[in-house]
Amino acid sequence: MKGFIFNIRTKVIVGKNSINEIPIELEKLGVKKVLLVTDKILRNNTDIIKRIEGVLQGAKKEYVIFDEVKPDSECEIVDRAYSLAKSQGVDGLLSVGGGSSIDTAKAVAILYEKGGKIKEHSGVFILQKPTIPHVSVPTTAGTGSEVSHVAVIKDEKEGRKLIYVDYYIMPSVAILDPTLTLSMPRNTTAYTGMDALTHCIESIHSTENNPVSDAFGMHGIRLIKENLPRVMENPEDISARQNMQVAALMGGAAFTNAQVGVVHAIAHSLGAIYGIPHGLANTLILPYGMRFNLPECPRYKLVAEAFGISEPDPVKAGEKAIWAVVDFIKKLGLPLTLKEVGVKKDDFPKIAELAIGDPSIISNPRFAISQEAIYEILEMAWDGKL
Ligand SMILES: [Fe+2]
Numbered sequence: 405m406k407g408f409i410f411n412i413r414t415k416v417i418v419g420k421n422s423i424n425e426i427p428i429e430l431e432k433l434g435v436k437k438v439l440l441v442t443d444k445i446l447r448n449n450t451d452i453i454k455r456i457e458g459v460l461q462g463a464k465k466e467y468v469i470f471d472e473v474k475p476d477s478e479c480e481i482v483d484r485a486y487s488l489a490k491s492q493g494v495d496g497l498l499s500v501g502g503g504s505s506i507d508t509a510k511a512v513a514i515l516y517e518k519g520g521k522i523k524e525h526s527g528v529f530i531l532q533k534p535t536i537p538h539v540s541v542p543t544t545a546g547t548g549s550e551v552s553h554v555a556v557i558k559d560e561k562e563g564r565k566l567i568y569v570d571y572y573i574m575p576s577v578a579i580l581d582p583t584l585t586l587s588m589p590r591n592t593t594a595y596t597g598m599d600a601l602t603h604c605i606e607s608i609h610s611t612e613n614n615p616v617s618d619a620f621g622m623h624g625i626r627l628i629k630e631n632l633p634r635v636m637e638n639p640e641d642i643s644a645r646q647n648m649q650v651a652a653l654m655g656g657a658a659f660t661n662a663q664v665g666v667v668h669a670i671a672h673s674l675g676a677i678y679g680i681p682h683g684l685a686n687t688l689i690l691p692y693g694m695r696f697n698l699p700e701c702p703r704y705k706l707v708a709e710a711f712g713i714s715e716p717d718p719v720k721a722g723e724k725a726i727w728a729v730v731d732f733i734k735k736l737g738l739p740l741t742l743k744e745v746g747v748k749k750d751d752f753p754k755i756a757e758l759a760i761g762d763p764s765i766i767s768n769p770r771f772a773i774s775q776e777a778i779y780e781i782l783e784m785a786w787d788g789k790l
Contacts, residue, residue: 413571441500482515503547503556514568528763540575544592604658606665608622632736665693711728713725
């Protein structure tokens with residue numbers, strides 16, 4: 405039996421209005437002046453940043469706002485956020501937003517240790533010791549970035565996504581306040597929820613799977629299956645919203661400790677080339693990645709089990725798990741083919757080249773580091789041939 409490491413260094417605080425805990429947590433971390441990393445939409449079109457500013461001001465906590473994060477964070481944005489933080493004498497980070505804001509703060513934390521430009525530091529296990537404290541406050545429910553050891557930053561000049569992996573970039577604290585996810589657009593709710601489902605499933609099928617991440621992944625699937633349709637039906641359902649935040653956290657912890665696979669590798673390529681939102685890109689590839697993996701993946705029986713399917717035969721169970729995922733995507737009203745979102749077959753070589761070079765592919769259960777393997781999945785996904 406193989407050994408494993410399970411690392412979840414992030415303190416998690418969950419509950420309605422838990423943003424009130426932000427100053428207390430910053431104080432415990434010894435932070436005197438914090439950089440609030442966010443985007444202009446959250447700042448200008450919602451009351452979220454005003455509410456958080458109110459909490460910080462109420463506790464007389466010094467802060468500086470950086471609101472230039474874009475949907476796909478870019479190297480240049482990270483470098484600018486770091487310059488601002490250094491020039492203002494900031495000693496802690498507070499990310500408020502989706503995965504991009506949290507990943508931007510993680511990348512700024514890397515620069516606090518390494519200096520220079522963020523583009524120079526992409527890779528795995530970059531840091532030798534803990535870096536600047538980081539409190540993350542997600543406003544979506546899906547990326548799991550609030551507890552994960554990964555940051556994805558776009559190299560805008562070369563049109564590719566750079567991956568940063570290190571346990572020291574896991575935020576110090578994650579505050580999950582379901583009232584913050586109420587302002588999420590409907591599509592974002594569905595896409596980010598599907599990202600969480602993909603984390604749960606890929607952590608189970610990964611070659612790095614372990615019993616603890618299996619538990620997180622399987623219960624994450626159960627929560628998503630029950631609660632994402634509830635949120636889509638009634639966006640004001642706070643308890644379903646909170647359950648989705650917990651599911652996203654469980655998916656994040658699962659893949660941090662068991663990795664992902666070919667679905668994420670291709671999704672990252674689709675994001676870099678077409679700007680397809682990450683959760684939607686995962687949705688478009690997930691059933692076909694599972695189909696590709698099925699011959700090498702008796703573990704899809706666990707996915708079927710989490711979907712409430714009892715089937716003793718692992719191959720039949722895997723087959724049923726794939727169709728459960730397809731039915732779930734249909735129930736959410738999301739697309740199931742690449743052609744629907746404008747992906748061109750002429751771009752398959754470029755998509756495959758990026759996917760083959762993506763670190764996510766290494767732990768896929770079936771060998772996928774070849775153009776043929778990626779083409780096989782893309783051909784299925786292009787017109788939905790399962
Ligand atoms: Fe993801």
